[in-house]
Amino acid sequence: MPPPVLQNPIHTLLKPLLLLLLIFPTTTTSLTSSTATPPPLSTTLSQWQSARATYYAASDPRDTVGGGCGYGDLVKAGYGMATVGLSESMFERGQICGACFELKCVDDLRWCIPGTSIIVSVTNFCAPNYGFTSDGGGKCNPPNKHFVLPIEAFEKIAIWRAANMPVQYRRIKCRKEGGIxxxxxxxxxxxxxxxxxxxxxxxxxxxxxxxxxxxxxxxxxxxxxxxxxxxxxxxxxxxxxxxxxxxxxxxxxxxxxxxxxxxxxxxxxxxxx
Structure with a gap:
């Protein structure tokens, strides 16, 4: 009498599973496109946030040269007066240089120009002044979010006499002519x-x-x-x-x-x- 044939228990369990796979084939979804491709900038950086803004009036054309981002002559570099300096809490040690923001004046019916906004590129750094507190003169001290604009840009959204104004800002895509x-x-x-x-x-x-x-x-x-x-x-x-x-x-x-x-x-x- 031949010896009994012992069934492998793993094979026994796999048989019904294989049968189900044959009857109900599975589909696979590749995650490559969703993980490798970043979401559009317009959907990730478009939320309005609160900050404050002041301006400077260039007394000499050379004041448009230099800055914390190293762009040199801002007119020759293509930035003109559509520029901004950021406080320390926003400057990211220079990594954010070149980013673009949209700003609008808010919460002040006397000084704001309603229905207006400006688009500016980051070209400079507003250094903190620890001789003053952040709420008593140290406008660019952490944790303040502060924008310093050329007066030509500031006057597009507010009356110049306003000086330190509440604003809202959002990060937007930069649009440039020509290549990098x-x-x-x-x-x-x-x-x-x-x-x-x-x-x-x-x-x-x-x-x-x-x-x-x-x-x-x-x-x-x-x-x-x-x-x-x-x-x-x-x-x-x-x-x-x-x-x-x-x-x-x-x-x-x-x-x-x-x-x-x-x-x-x-x-x-x-x-x-």
Missing amino acids: RFTISGSGIFLSVLISNVAGAGDVTAVKIKGSRTGWLDMGRNWGQNWHVNANLQNQALSFEVTSSDRMTVISYNVAPKDWRFGQAFEGKQFET
């Missing part, structure tokens, strides 16, 4: 690149550079939107990879020809808006 600008400075193997005229989120969180004879090299934030790397990249065509705060990336190949020189500026591709 790369201004190269430095000396020898130290190369610094000012990145400006950035559309979309407007700010830059990561930059890579590539010479025609190198791989991609990470650049570090020097200050504002000035990025640097220590590498001998002279006599090589330069490419750039720029990533913004909404995790979008634009790659511009061979932006600068191999005979580029320090002090020159070049234009690459642009973020879609």
Whole structure:
């Protein structure tokens, strides 16, 4: 008499399961697109928030040059007077440089110009003054959310005599003409690149550079939107990879020809808006 055949208990359990799978096939959903693609900026950064705003009146044209973001001459850089300096609680140590905000004056029927708003780009830093309290003169002290505008921009939403005004603000997409600008400075193997005229989120969180004879090299934030790397990249065509705060990336190949020189500026591709 042949020995009894012992059934594998795992096989016994799997049989009905396999039968169910054959009768009711399952479908799989890929999460790649939902996790890799960031939500639109307009839906993530469009909530109105409260702050205050003051203005400055430029007494000299040179006052429009410089700033905490390093853009240099704001007129030549394409920003004009549609600019703003942010208090420390908003400045994010310069990472937010280039971002765009919409502002409107609120809660003051005497000084606000109703039905108006302005769009400005972040180009400067309003330093705190710890000689005053945040509610007694230290307008840009933490935790205050404060905007400092050129008087030309301030007067579009409020009467200039108002001085320190309550406002509402929201982050919006930046719309720019032309491509991202790369201004190269430095000396020898130290190369610094000012990145400006950035559309979309407007700010830059990561930059890579590539010479025609190198791989991609990470650049570090020097200050504002000035990025640097220590590498001998002279006599090589330069490419750039720029990533913004909404995790979008634009790659511009061979932006600068191999005979580029320090002090020159070049234009690459642009973020879609």
